[in-house]
Amino acid sequence: MASSIPTTREAVIIGGNRIPFSRAGKKYVRTSNQDMFTAALEGLVARFGLQGERLGEVVGGAVLKNSRDFNLIRESVLGSSLAPVTPAYDLQQACGTGLEAAIAVTNKIKLGQIESAVAGGTDTISDAPIAVGDRLRRALLQANHARSTGDRVKALLPVLSHPKWLAPETPDTGEPRTGLSMGEHQAITTAKWGITREAQDEIALKSHQNLYRAWEEGFFDDLVTPFRGLSRDDNVRGDTSAEKLAKLKPVFGKSLTGEDGAPQPATMTAGNSTPLTDGASAVLFGSRDWAEERNLPVLATFVDAETAGVDFVHGHEGLLMAPVAAVPRLLTRNGLTLEDIDFFEIHEAFAATVLTTLAAWEDADYCRDELGLSGAFGKVDRSKLNVNGSSLAAGHPFAATGGRILATAAKLVHARAAETGTPARALISVCAAGGLGVTALVESA
Amino acid sequence: MTDSYTRFANGGLKPLVKKLGLPQPAILRRYRPGSPLTVGPVLVVSDDASAPDADAVAEVLTGWDLDVRRAADLAEGEKFGAVVLVLSGAEHPEDVSGAVLTVGGTLRRLAGNGRVVTVSRAPEPGDAPVLAAARAGVEGLVRSLGKELRGGSTANGVQLTGGAAVDSVSAVATLRFFLSAKSAYVDGQILPVGPSGTAGDVDWDQPLAGKVAVVTGAARGIGAAIARTMARDGARVVVVDVPPAGEALSAVANSVNGVALQLDVTAADAADKILAAARPLGGLDILVHNAGITRDKLLANMKADRWDSVIAVNLASQLRINARLLEEGVESLRIVSLASTSGIAGNKGQTNYGYSKAGVIGHTAATAPLVAAAGGTANAVAPGFIETEMTARIPFATRSVARMMPSLAQGGEPVDIAEAICFLASDPAVGVNGQTLRVCGQHLVGK
Numbered sequence: 001m002a003s004s005i006p007t008t009r010e011a012v013i014i015g016g017n018r019i020p021f022s023r024a025g026k027k028y029v030r031t032s033n034q035d036m037f038t039a040a041l042e043g044l045v046a047r048f049g050l051q052g053e054r055l056g057e058v059v060g061g062a063v064l065k066n067s068r069d070f071n072l073i074r075e076s077v078l079g080s081s082l083a084p085v086t087p088a089y090d091l092q093q094a095c096g097t098g099l100e101a102a103i104a105v106t107n108k109i110k111l112g113q114i115e116s117a118v119a120g121g122t123d124t125i126s127d128a129p130i131a132v133g134d135r136l137r138r139a140l141l142q143a144n145h146a147r148s149t150g151d152r153v154k155a156l157l158p159v160l161s162h163p164k165w166l167a168p169e170t171p172d173t174g175e176p177r178t179g180l181s182m183g184e185h186q187a188i189t190t191a192k193w194g195i196t197r198e199a200q201d202e203i204a205l206k207s208h209q210n211l212y213r214a215w216e217e218g219f220f221d222d223l224v225t226p227f228r229g230l231s232r233d234d235n236v237r238g239d240t241s242a243e244k245l246a247k248l249k250p251v252f253g254k255s256l257t258g259e260d261g262a263p264q265p266a267t268m269t270a271g272n273s274t275p276l277t278d279g280a281s282a283v284l285f286g287s288r289d290w291a292e293e294r295n296l297p298v299l300a301t302f303v304d305a306e307t308a309g310v311d312f313v314h315g316h317e318g319l320l321m322a323p324v325a326a327v328p329r330l331l332t333r334n335g336l337t338l339e340d341i342d343f344f345e346i347h348e349a350f351a352a353t354v355l356t357t358l359a360a361w362e363d364a365d366y367c368r369d370e371l372g373l374s375g376a377f378g379k380v381d382r383s384k385l386n387v388n389g390s391s392l393a394a395g396h397p398f399a400a401t402g403g404r405i406l407a408t409a410a411k412l413v414h415a416r417a418a419e420t421g422t423p424a425r426a427l428i429s430v431c432a433a434g435g436l437g438v439t440a441l442v443e444s445a
Numbered sequence: 446m447t448d449s450y451t452r453f454a455n456g457g458l459k460p461l462v463k464k465l466g467l468p469q470p471a472i473l474r475r476y477r478p479g480s481p482l483t484v485g486p487v488l489v490v491s492d493d494a495s496a497p498d499a500d501a502v503a504e505v506l507t508g509w510d511l512d513v514r515r516a517a518d519l520a521e522g523e524k525f526g527a528v529v530l531v532l533s534g535a536e537h538p539e540d541v542s543g544a545v546l547t548v549g550g551t552l553r554r555l556a557g558n559g560r561v562v563t564v565s566r567a568p569e570p571g572d573a574p575v576l577a578a579a580r581a582g583v584e585g586l587v588r589s590l591g592k593e594l595r596g597g598s599t600a601n602g603v604q605l606t607g608g609a610a611v612d613s614v615s616a617v618a619t620l621r622f623f624l625s626a627k628s629a630y631v632d633g634q635i636l637p638v639g640p641s642g643t644a645g646d647v648d649w650d651q652p653l654a655g656k657v658a659v660v661t662g663a664a665r666g667i668g669a670a671i672a673r674t675m676a677r678d679g680a681r682v683v684v685v686d687v688p689p690a691g692e693a694l695s696a697v698a699n700s701v702n703g704v705a706l707q708l709d710v711t712a713a714d715a716a717d718k719i720l721a722a723a724r725p726l727g728g729l730d731i732l733v734h735n736a737g738i739t740r741d742k743l744l745a746n747m748k749a750d751r752w753d754s755v756i757a758v759n760l761a762s763q764l765r766i767n768a769r770l771l772e773e774g775v776e777s778l779r780i781v782s783l784a785s786t787s788g789i790a791g792n793k794g795q796t797n798y799g800y801s802k803a804g805v806i807g808h809t810a811a812t813a814p815l816v817a818a819a820g821g822t823a824n825a826v827a828p829g830f831i832e833t834e835m836t837a838r839i840p841f842a843t844r845s846v847a848r849m850m851p852s853l854a855q856g857g858e859p860v861d862i863a864e865a866i867c868f869l870a871s872d873p874a875v876g877v878n879g880q881t882l883r884v885c886g887q888h889l890v891g892k
Contacts, residue, residue, distance in 0.1 A: 039692075042695055042696070042699060043691070043692075043695045043705075045695075045699055046694070046695035046696075046698035046699050046703075046704065046705035047695070047704065047705055048704065049681075049698075049702065049703060049704040049725075049726070051699055051702040052702065081699040218688070218709075218712075220688075221688045221707045221708065222706075222707060224688075224691075225691040225692060225694075225695050225705075225707070226688070226689055226690070226691040226692045227692055228692075231688060231689040231691065294725065295724065295725030295726070296725060297725075
């Protein structure tokens with residue numbers, strides 16, 4: 001390990017729990033973020049016998065939040081079997097929320113401020129907030145502050161003459177600074193790196209096949225607790241095929257043109273893009289002493305993490321390319337290269353996101369010019385990539401994805417180390433809206 | 446949850462029900478922590494030859510702060526809570542009539558939810574015919590008396606084997622179980638009890654304190670009741686069920702401060718997973734094989750998957766897990782398996798289930814000496830008709846008839862099975878080994 005990292009104690013991963021992820025509008029239609037995160041917590045408490053336990057902290061969040069969810073994680077803790085004296089707070093970093101929560105709590109464990117923690121996240125598209133437009137909101141607030149009935153009527157009158165103000169605003173995945181959806185942003189990057197439709201479909205197919213196999217093998221028996229009658233992720237298709245994926249029509253990048261003005265082929269479909277999903281996840285961490293005192297399993301250590309941001313607003317870099325910059329910094333600091341990694345868990349926002357990430361690391365010019373490296377960062381062994389599936393198959397409830405990946409990675413390195421007798425490492429990479437990337441390194445313990 | 450007929454028959458129409466000669470199921474008294482052991486004074490009766498044993502029994506009962514009587518006299522309006530008939534010394538059938546008839550004379554003054562418990566010796570190989578008759582006769586007496594008693598009262602017998610002392614810890618624990626409300630739905634049963642140590646400091650309120658118990662099929666019904674009752678008795682519980690039942694399972698785990706293990710018991714590595722789950726809590730002490738399924742079909746229409754899946758879950762999984770635990774040499778392991786009255790008397794449409802449950806009774810008897818070598822026991826409990834989600838799916842008419850079949854004229858509750866299992870799994874019951882205890886309200890059919 002590189003000497004540039006100050007010596008602290010370890011933060012270990014004990015285990016995880018999530019509810020099955022469900023496509024938006026299906027099983028969890030009448031379910032709130034608080035319901036889902038509480039369920040994820042309750043399953044975790046049951047798995048490790050934590051009833052009545054005061055944990056150091058529970059941290060998590062949701063990307064899409066209703067105004068009632070202002071203290072979402074604390075409220076979930078209060079609704080759980082954990083001791084009510086367990087503190088909690090909300091945190092949000094777009095799709096990086098779950099992993100950032102893990103960074104936050106493990107840093108506190110490493111510093112000795114807390115002994116144990118849960119990090120996670122939850123998101124629902126089915127119960128997403130619907131806001132009123134700013135003009136209607138201002139009118140309603142003004143009416144609320146009015147002292148007389150006359151003033152109240154006066155405040156509301158403009159609404160009557162502008163029925164369009166009543167139209168609700170639903171959240172979307174559009175970037176506030178560009179107005180482009182995440183898919184359109186990725187489509188630009190996909191075209192720039194010349195990623196083919198076939199390569200993307202292959203990533204999608206692998207994701208479904210791997211996740212389906214992992215379910216069949218019982219890999220998730222101690223990682224997932226059924227919820228609301230759903231006992232498996234309902235997006236995973238064990239019977240999908242390259243032919244079926246090839247039949248889907250493109251949905252993003254349909255009006256892209258090359259530098260010569262000629263139209264570019266659209267390659268991103270509903271099959272190689274992650275569907276909108278509902279779900280929640282939670283991961284249990286502790287100091288090694290805390291885990292050992294309770295005879296709890298220690299799967300892995302949360303070694304280190306690195307975040308990055310990119311300038312996508314001015315078109316200099318792709319929206320979802322921040323992990324490309326974060327990972328070299330993370331590995332170099334730890335004296336590692338891509339060769340030293342046993343499992344790559346690269347979040348599949350889109351199949352193309354994974355492929356542009358891998359392509360960038362293999363490109364010597366890019367790595368020199370953009371990342372300041374001496375040459376290409378390296379090649380990822382594809383047989384080590386998302387070996388038990390990722391977001392394309394499982395779905396991606398934004399803030400819940402970090403916890404899903406972390407628990408899977410911890411279990412994978414633990415099993416590998418037990419099998420080979422040598423330490424195993426996993427690299428986790430999650431891209432996020434706002435040009436953000438959150439990455440982490442996990443090692444068997 | 447009392448069934449609607451029992452509620453009806455105990456409501457305002459009680460006299461009418463009696464007049465019409467309809468079945469009169471009583472509201473059974475069930476155990477509540479802190480409630481008295483019996484509903485009134487306890488009479489201890491014996492034949493002359495058993496007098497020393499009767500004295501020993503009376504001393505034990507007195508030690509439990511019971512109002513122990515040695516004569517059948519009662520004050521005006523007073524009723525007996527229980528009668529203990531000690532015949533352990535009887536050597537000739539003609540010796541017992543006085544004691545038996547004394548008991549008979551008390552029955553009209555036995556309180557509702559009263560208890561008659563015999564203490565006798567099992568016929569042993571080599572007994573003279575006369576001795577064998579005196580000992581074997583008790584079983585017929587108990588089973589007949591069970592059918593005679595009313596108002597939720599029961600008759601059961603402690604049957605000493607292998608020279609077990611009448612005041613040995615297991616004999617005493619069995620007597621206490623039969624006297625208590627924990628045996629509410631056990632009726633007409635004789636339980637053989639082998640030798641064990643003396644009753645020292647037994648914590649009767651928390652008999653499973655410090656124990657780690659694993660209960661399979663615990664997400665709902667009888668399994669969930671077992672988990673709750675074990676936790677009440679002081680055990681840390683690992684609850685096991687198939688992964689799709691995980692939501693209900695985690696709720697059970699969290700309600701008993703236990704641990705949830707999502708596991709299919711038919712998996713090849715099930716025993717190792719169970720051991721691993723129990724280890725953090727201090728290691729496996731008690732295993733309850735409760736997981737079971739039904740796939741009813743007349744044998745004429747039986748398909749392989751229906752037969753095989755029932756055998757795999759109800760029987761083969763238990764055998765595989767037990768074999769692995771024996772191989773691991775788990776010390777003082779207490780195994781309790783779920784059998785069924787269907788495995789004793791048979792049930793139409795349940796050849797697969799009946800085979801599996803009779804198989805459980807068989808392997809329990811065979812496993813007993815193997816676990817006993819390391820200080821453990823293996824026993825089974827055979828439920829009769831129990832009110833659960835599973836039996837609620839039986840058609841109404843069939844269900845109503847099934848409820849009326851036992852002497853107690855009603856279905857049992859999941860907690861009745863749980864109480865019997867907790868008793869068999871407790872340290873004091875170590876002398877009870879290889880047995881199948883029926884918890885069936887003395888169902889009409891089968892032994």
